[in-house]
Every structure is written in C-alpha cells, then in structure tokens.
Amino acid sequence: MNAALPIARWNRFIAQFTEAVDGWNRRPDLDRGASLLSDLVARDDWLPAPFALPDSRSYRQYLLHLDPRARFSVVSFVWAAGQSTPIHDHCTWGLVGMLRGREASQGFHRRQGSLVAGGTQILHPGDVAVLDPETGDIHRVSNAAETASVSIHVYGGDIGRIERHIYTIDGQRRSFVSDYSAAHVPDDWPGSLPQ
Ligand SMILES: [Fe+2]
Numbered sequence: 001m002n003a004a005l006p007i008a009r010w011n012r013f014i015a016q017f018t019e020a021v022d023g024w025n026r027r028p029d030l031d032r033g034a035s036l037l038s039d040l041v042a043r044d045d046w047l048p049a050p051f052a053l054p055d056s057r058s059y060r061q062y063l064l065h066l067d068p069r070a071r072f073s074v075v076s077f078v079w080a081a082g083q084s085t086p087i088h089d090h091c092t093w094g095l096v097g098m099l100r101g102r103e104a105s106q107g108f109h110r111r112q113g114s115l116v117a118g119g120t121q122i123l124h125p126g127d128v129a130v131l132d133p134e135t136g137d138i139h140r141v142s143n144a145a146e147t148a149s150v151s152i153h154v155y156g157g158d159i160g161r162i163e164r165h166i167y168t169i170d171g172q173r174r175s176f177v178s179d180y181s182a183a184h185v186p187d188d189w190p191g192s193l194p195q
Contacts, residue, residue: 006046007046009043033154034128037095037152038126044099062078068192072156075154075159078148079143080143088139088176092155094154098125099150100125100148101148104141105121108139115138115170
C-alpha cells in the first residue's frame with residue numbers, strides 16, 4: 001500500500017479548490033465547490049486521527065486549512081453521539097461533506113419575528129450539502145448516528161472569526177463567533193494554518 005496516496009487526495013482538493021476560488025469573481029460557484037468536496041469525502045482514508053477526535057462535552061470544529069488570503073476555510077466537525085449545535089446561521093456560503101457516520105440538518109426560516117421549522121436533511125458518507133445565505137441557511141445540526149460522526153465543511157472566509165448568529169425558537173437572535181477547537185496538528189500535515 002502506498003501511504004502517500006490518501007494525503008495526495010487532500011492536497012489535490014486544496015489545489016483544485018484554490019484554483020476554483022481564483023476564478024470566482026463575483027459569485028462563488030457552489031456547484032463546482034460541491035463537486036470537489038464530493039471527490040474528497042468519497043473516500044474516508046485521509047483525515048488524521050487528531051482531527052477526528054470527539055469530546056464528550058461538546059462537538060469539535062478543527063481547522064484543517066485556511067486559505068492564505070482567508071477566502072475560504074476547511075474544518076472537520078466531529079460529533080459524539082447525541083450532540084447537536086444551537087440553531088445558527090453562517091453569514092457566508094458553506095459546503096458540508098459527510099465523511100463518517102450520519103448527520104441531520106434541520107432547516108428553519110424566519111417569519112414575522114419567529115422561526116418556523118422546515119425539513120430535515122440526513123447526510124450519509126459521501127453526501128454534500130450546500131449552505132447559501134441568499135436562499136436561507138439557518139439550521140440546527142445533530143449527530144444522527146449512535147457513534148461519532150465526522151463531516152468536512154468549507155466556508156467562504158475564516159469561519160472561526162466571522163461574526164454570525166445563534167437563534168432561539170421564538171426568533172431571538174444573538175451574535176456569536178465560533179472560533180476553532182484546539183488540535184494536536186500532525187507535524188507533516190500539509191494544510192495551511194495560522195500561527
Ligand atoms: Fe451550520
């Protein structure tokens with residue numbers, strides 16, 4: 001077995017995603033981004049174990065790569081059984097690629113000052129979902145598996161630093177900045193990370 005192959009898939013993803021973003025003048029081409037992410041999550045053999053470690057206290061969000069110009073970031077979300085996010089938005093575009101386990105995303109939209117629940121999308125390994133603030137991206141994400149789940153997210157900008165919102169079901173909204181979880185980054189990890 002050639003151990004270099006899985007990380008080559010990650011490197012190719014970053015190179016191709018960077019090239020795609022280079023060509024996005026006004027609007028992101030989320031179909032193209034989703035296609036690239038779909039290729040990455042088609043195989044679950046490249047993510048180092050420190051980026052897939054769950055924590056019993058809360059879900060984890062490990063920064064894997066930050067574009068040197070902060071045009072996009074790539075994050076692994078890791079869920080222990082039973083964990084979920086608050087209802088939140090993103091204030092930027094996002095792509096979610098399911099790598100391991102199963103995840104449920106329940107959509108919400110705002111109506112007359114409150115929130116109305118929409119449908120729930122279940123993601124299985126290899127699936128990719130698009131989050132677009134222009135068409136509505138308020139959701140709550142839950143681990144829908146009995147074991148840990150891992151999904152790979154790509155966002156426009158440095159998502160851990162972007163001011164966005166958490167909602168209560170009665171429509172109250174407050175600002176939050178998610179930050180990233182501390183990770184033991186492997187010495188040979190090729191992703192670009194802030195110092
Ligand atoms: Fe989200």
